Amino acid sequence: MEIASICHRKQTLTAPDSAIMFARQAAALSKQLRYTDGYCEAIFVVCKSYLRKDDLPAAERTLNEANSALYVRLLLALSEYCMDKGSPGSEKMQKASRYLTLANRMSVNLKSRHWMTESTIVMAKYHFRLGQMTLGRNRFYDVISYYKQIHDKAGEAHWWQELGRYIPDTDSTYAIEINSLQHARSLYTQLGNSKGQAECLDNEAYLHVAHGRLDLAEKAGIEELNVLKSAGLDQKLPSCYQRLSKTMLKKKDHDKALEYALLGMESVKALKDSTQLMKTYELIGDLQRTIGNPAESVRYYKLALATITQSPNLAHSLLRRMTQVQIGMNRPGEALASVQWLVKWRGAPQTNADKQLFALMMADSYAGMGKMATAERYYAEVARLNDLIQLTPNFHWYTFTNVAGAEAYLAVARFYARQKQYDKSNRYLAAALRSGNLTPDMERESRYMRYVNDSIAGILPPSTINFQRYVSINDSIDRVTKDEQLELLKANFKSAQREKDIQLLRNEALLRERQLQLSAQKEKLTYAGILTLVCLLVLTYNSFRTKKNKNRQLEAQQYIINKKNAALLKLIDEKELLMKEVHHRVKNNLQTVTSLLTSQSFHLRDQGAVKAIDDSRNRIEAISMLHQRIYQSGNMVGVALKSYVAEMICNLEECFDTIDRIRFSIEVEDIILDLSQTVPVGLILNEAITNSLKYAFPSGQRGHISVSLVRVGHKKLSLRVSDNGIGLPADFDIANSPTFGFQLIKGLTADLNGQLMIRSESGTNLQIDFDQASLPHAGAPLTEHPGAGQH
Numbered sequence: 001m002e003i004a005s006i007c008h009r010k011q012t013l014t015a016p017d018s019a020i021m022f023a024r025q026a027a028a029l030s031k032q033l034r035y036t037d038g039y040c041e042a043i044f045v046v047c048k049s050y051l052r053k054d055d056l057p058a059a060e061r062t063l064n065e066a067n068s069a070l071y072v073r074l075l076l077a078l079s080e081y082c083m084d085k086g087s088p089g090s091e092k093m094q095k096a097s098r099y100l101t102l103a104n105r106m107s108v109n110l111k112s113r114h115w116m117t118e119s120t121i122v123m124a125k126y127h128f129r130l131g132q133m134t135l136g137r138n139r140f141y142d143v144i145s146y147y148k149q150i151h152d153k154a155g156e157a158h159w160w161q162e163l164g165r166y167i168p169d170t171d172s173t174y175a176i177e178i179n180s181l182q183h184a185r186s187l188y189t190q191l192g193n194s195k196g197q198a199e200c201l202d203n204e205a206y207l208h209v210a211h212g213r214l215d216l217a218e219k220a221g222i223e224e225l226n227v228l229k230s231a232g233l234d235q236k237l238p239s240c241y242q243r244l245s246k247t248m249l250k251k252k253d254h255d256k257a258l259e260y261a262l263l264g265m266e267s268v269k270a271l272k273d274s275t276q277l278m279k280t281y282e283l284i285g286d287l288q289r290t291i292g293n294p295a296e297s298v299r300y301y302k303l304a305l306a307t308i309t310q311s312p313n314l315a316h317s318l319l320r321r322m323t324q325v326q327i328g329m330n331r332p333g334e335a336l337a338s339v340q341w342l343v344k345w346r347g348a349p350q351t352n353a354d355k356q357l358f359a360l361m362m363a364d365s366y367a368g369m370g371k372m373a374t375a376e377r378y379y380a381e382v383a384r385l386n387d388l389i390q391l392t393p394n395f396h397w398y399t400f401t402n403v404a405g406a407e408a409y410l411a412v413a414r415f416y417a418r419q420k421q422y423d424k425s426n427r428y429l430a431a432a433l434r435s436g437n438l439t440p441d442m443e444r445e446s447r448y449m450r451y452v453n454d455s456i457a458g459i460l461p462p463s464t465i466n467f468q469r470y471v472s473i474n475d476s477i478d479r480v481t482k483d484e485q486l487e488l489l490k491a492n493f494k495s496a497q498r499e500k501d502i503q504l505l506r507n508e509a510l511l512r513e514r515q516l517q518l519s520a521q522k523e524k525l526t527y528a529g530i531l532t533l534v535c536l537l538v539l540t541y542n543s544f545r546t547k548k549n550k551n552r553q554l555e556a557q558q559y560i561i562n563k564k565n566a567a568l569l570k571l572i573d574e575k576e577l578l579m580k581e582v583h584h585r586v587k588n589n590l591q592t593v594t595s596l597l598t599s600q601s602f603h604l605r606d607q608g609a610v611k612a613i614d615d616s617r618n619r620i621e622a623i624s625m626l627h628q629r630i631y632q633s634g635n636m637v638g639v640a641l642k643s644y645v646a647e648m649i650c651n652l653e654e655c656f657d658t659i660d661r662i663r664f665s666i667e668v669e670d671i672i673l674d675l676s677q678t679v680p681v682g683l684i685l686n687e688a689i690t691n692s693l694k695y696a697f698p699s700g701q702r703g704h705i706s707v708s709l710v711r712v713g714h715k716k717l718s719l720r721v722s723d724n725g726i727g728l729p730a731d732f733d734i735a736n737s738p739t740f741g742f743q744l745i746k747g748l749t750a751d752l753n754g755q756l757m758i759r760s761e762s763g764t765n766l767q768i769d770f771d772q773a774s775l776p777h778a779g780a781p782l783t784e785h786p787g788a789g790q791h
Contacts, residue, residue, distance in 0.1 A: 001026040001038060004045050013350045016049040023049065040070040047074050051081045072115045075103035076122050083129045096126055117143050121162070128168050137167065137176065157187035161200055174211050178204060194231030198224050202243065209247055217247045237267040238276045242283050254291050261287055278307040282318060294325045305342065315346060316357055323361045332368025339365065353402040356385040360403055360411055367415055379412045383428065406435035406442045413449060422453040444473040590624035615690065618655060622648055622686040623679060638672040638775050641681070641709055648685060649707065656693045661700060667708035671717065674773045680748040681719065687741050688721040688766050696725025696764060712769065719768045727760040
């Protein structure tokens with residue numbers, strides 16, 4: 001998808017086909033992976049790439065691959081293409097209308113606010129394209145009203161700014177554009193959005209320049225500069241300086257223009273941003289050309305060309321200006337070398353317009369070098385390409401200049417006039433005069449050349465007619481220029497005078513209104529002060545009485561609560577004392593049972609019976625220790641396992657007399673278990689350790705037993721007992737084991753709702769994982785007993 005997007009942005013003839021190929025692959029993969037966003041983006045790039053190729057039917061077929069929001073998005077792309085390529089009343093404009101109607105209906109059905117907004121805005125552009133300014137403006141107002149209604153100032157500011165940018169720039173819409181941008185700027189100021197303020201000021205400056213209001217353009221540019229500096233938006237400073245420099249250049253203030261251009265250069269160097277160097281070099285090159293310093297102009301044009309990374313149109317425009325200066329300096333060889341260098345560096349021109357521009361530059365260069373035959377071939381190519389180039393201007397805010405049409409024919413006519421081939425010159429002059437993009441300046445030059453050519457050839461009547469026409473156009477241009485300057489001065493004066501009068505009236509009205517407000521405020525404040533004082537007195541007295549009553553109630557309630565708390569505390573103490581007594585008696589009873597079993601074992605001869613009694617005594621001892629710990633710790637609901645396990649192991653070591661040959665490693669975390677889980681855990685430990693002591697190390701072998709109880713997750717515990725003894729028999733199966741010890745361990749594991757695992761690898765390893773039960777509220781904190789650790 002990334003490769004498809006890059007290809008789509010490239011300005012070459014084969015780029016759209018490459019973009020379509022990669023986007024199709026991305027769409028297929030996204031569909032396979034059910035990646036909706038990727039599929040939608042890929043189909044959109046396919047549609048836009050077909051439109052780049054001017055293949056409208058293929059672009060329309062992508063609608064069959066879309067639904068819901070993607071369908072609306074494609075409809076809007078198709079409508080914008082038709083508006084861009086069509087003229088009012090054409091079939092393409094009718095298609096655009098149908099697409100927009102369908103997109104708007106689907107957006108409403110989808111209840112998508114985003115696509116309803118986008119459809120409305122594209123419909124506004126459609127009205128603008130037809131010259132229906134009021135309808136287009138009202139569409140924007142609908143969107144702005146919605147965002148104002150939901151109190152979304154950011155959205156409201158954005159669409160005010162877009163209205164100022166999208167409405168066609170004419171004398172009648174100039175005020176609307178400025179007003180829209182000022183609305184947006186005001187909202188951005190309230191939001192603290194300095195970037196938005198700067199963009200609006202930039203748009204205002206552009207419009208002021210376009211309408212000859214250079215002072216206002218300079219003022220807006222300086223204000224933008226201050227906003228950028230105060231907000232720390234240093235990245236935008238170079239372009240702001242460049243726009244100010246161009247404004248000063250139009251005002252003929254070359255010193256200031258150069259000053260701003262150099263400040264822009266300094267800001268670019270401070271940022272170390274090579275991407276902005278090109279525009280700065282271009283601007284300084286234009287300045288040097290204007291003030292009559294062609295050598296410096298060429299130097300900066302070369303620097304600008306060397307820093308261009310994209311935009312072949314801009315590179316070609318720069319090259320055209322540079323070659324004109326070089327030829328004017330009588331250096332046509334350098335101009336030719338510059339053209340050849342750019343072709344070698346960036347490749348041959350792709351579009352017919354670029355091919356024509358390069359042919360003209362080559363022709364001018366060879367003509368300057370005196371190679372007329374070669375020059376004539378290139379001029380012929382310039383004329384031939386004129387018929388292949390689409391001259392209809394696109395509906396954009398910006399356009400790149402080309403030489404197609406009258407300018408191209410005029411250049412060829414100049415060449416033949418210099419070669420004294422007046423018939424050929426007149427033929428191309430006639431073609432120039434028939435061109436649709438003939439400007440008054442071009443017509444003036446064409447008429448004068450026809451007059452000169454006909455005079456030399458002795459064709460006097462047409463010569464006279466062309467001269468009269470030339471004089472008429474020249475006077476008209478001069479008159480228009482003077483009239484425009486006079487009207488501009490009058491408009492500036494009237495505007496300034498009107499603004500001054502309005503400001504005076506506003507000041508007077510504000511002063512009178514302020515005086516009336518002060519008088520009314522004094523009266524209101526007096527009454528308000530008296531009323532406030534009375535209210536404060538009433539509220540103070542009422543608050544005093546309410547507080548007094550509440551204090552009495554609180555004291556009575558506190559007395560009752562204290563009595564109840566004392567009774568509850570007494571009950572709790574009695575309950576804890578009773579529980580301690582119960583556990584103490586249970587422990588004593590278990591000790592009695594243990595003593596009885598010990599006495600009984602002395603009178604038995606059967607070793608199996610003695611062994612069974614010893615095992616039972618150890619199990620009872622493990623339970624007895626639990627009850628002892630409970631009444632000693634003061635906590636009636638839980639047992640601290642760290643010291644309990646250590647004490648149990650000490651008892652077992654003494655019982656089996658293994659202190660010298662069996663080493664224990666104990667890893668028990670500070671865990672407090674509920675009594676319902678402590679008894680099974682204690683018995684499991686007793687059983688597992690006893691088995692290891694009895695069977696793992698026969699014939700007095702030395703060994704090591706490891707005991708651990710650790711957390712392995714939230715509320716998850718893991719109990720492990722392992723030894724490095726002889727291990728279990730090879731045919732041992734715990735599921736079918738007849739021994740009471742293993743059956744007991746399995747039963748106790750079930751009581752814990754745990755999972756039992758026994759492995760015989762370098763000894764025996766028993767592991768039980770179970771969930772820790774939540775403890776109820778304990779009467780007192782548990783305290784640890786010393787003794788946990790390694791033996």
